[in-house]
Amino acid sequence: MRRAQDIMGLPVIEIEAGKQVGTAKDFLIDRDWNLQGVLLESKHWFASPRYVAWDDIVSIGADAVTIGNEEAVRSWDDESDTFGLLNGNFKLKGMPVITVNGDQLGLVEDVYFGEKMDKKIVGYELSGGFISDIKEGRKWLPSPESATIGEDAVIVPVGCVAQDTPSFHEIG
Missing domain, CATH: 2.30.30.240 (PRC-barrel domain)
Structure with missing residues (x-):
């Protein structure tokens, strides 16, 4: 990954x-x-x-x-x-990730893709802000089955939960 x-x-x-x-x-x-x-x-x-x-x-x-x-x-x-991801008129980095029921999981900081040159993004690195990143570290959100990239936020299903960032060998 x-x-x-x-x-x-x-x-x-x-x-x-x-x-x-x-x-x-x-x-x-x-x-x-x-x-x-x-x-x-x-x-x-x-x-x-x-x-x-x-x-x-x-x-x-x-x-x-x-x-x-x-x-x-x-x-x-x-x-x-x-x-x-980083540049352009519409960029993903810095967008809030919000569940359908309105809970913010964090801001998109990076994306992960598989080693075999797969096109599909397998997960997202989320930031809780500078202080939170230092105290708790960034979070990992495995790619949900459905997510909507909107104008001002990424909307994910209710069951999505950001987790501690795993090491690369744990991801796949």
Whole structure:
């Protein structure tokens, strides 16, 4: 299992020519909680955003994200049905996670995905705020069967409970 933020800042290398095509800046996520791609850091202020679709990623290692060739790099429209974890007009980080009955579980701090390059997000790291994070640590919310990403909050079923963050080998 990998945390999304552990990937940010890694170089994106195309293996056909061994050329770096960018740096991982953010993850693109759809409303069904599937990873759709990796947004690349722009080298120029006015350059249009670029991304690599999740299906075009060969591997995500400890030191780099690899893709087949430079043709995998595409333009990204910020108004599309995807949104960023950290950046963009609509971002997931910092959104409150609230149960249907109105209990706030925390704020989205990070997402976790499986080691086998699965698109599905398997869980969320939640923050209770700076002081709570220091005193109690962040919480882990396994991905519920259904969750709604709204304009101002993520809505989850009533039975969802944030737990202490497990170690990676406990998650899967």
